[in-house]
Amino acid sequence: EPEVTQTPSHQVTQMGQEVILRCVPISNHLYFYWYRQILGQKVEFLVSFYNNEISEKSEIFDDQFSVERPDGSNFTLKIRSTKLEDSAMYFCASNPDRPSTDTQYFGPGTRLTVL
């Protein structure tokens, strides 16, 4: 069964460093998302992406964040200058071409630890 994959599974970085989290959505999906979950809190929406552009972003997704689909398969989340409070699990998700009736499928997540 097709699945969303994410790399790395765990990323440790120093505060102020740039990180890039990578995702490979399910191949025939067209809608892509990033969510995050701070330890002990709920899963929060960060950004959605469709047709090579951001369709919506949350308040969390400030100028330090960016997303890119550099080729036909990868979907990346970049944090330019990490802060301690960016430490969280980051989940990538994707939807097929009928998101009104189909569910979002999530990847296994990347645990980001900012020291």
Place this chain on the structure above:
Amino acid sequence: DQQVKQNSPSLSVQEGRISILNCDYTNSMFDYFLWYKKYPAEGPTFLISISSIKDKNEDGRFTVFLNKSAKHLSLHIVPSQPGDSAVYFCAARPNSGGSNYKLTFGKGTLLTVNP
């Protein structure tokens, strides 16, 4: 602003009995609801969903009930099995008709099924 609320942080049931997980929402624009199951250090796994035009959806041991007037949904698991022990997230989204179908999650309920 908790648009999706899961008021029970945890639930413990005996194997073979029914598990009932509850979820309330406040946003009347939500019209599609999903339940996800999550194990530690893994991504949310889709379980079952329901559209607002229905009041019940069943898939094997899992049934979701929706009461639109009360803005309440519940997930029933019958019979419960030890392997069902996980955190269960309720999620909702609007049928925006656009290019964004972001999910709003509840805080989750930790279900423990005791042998």
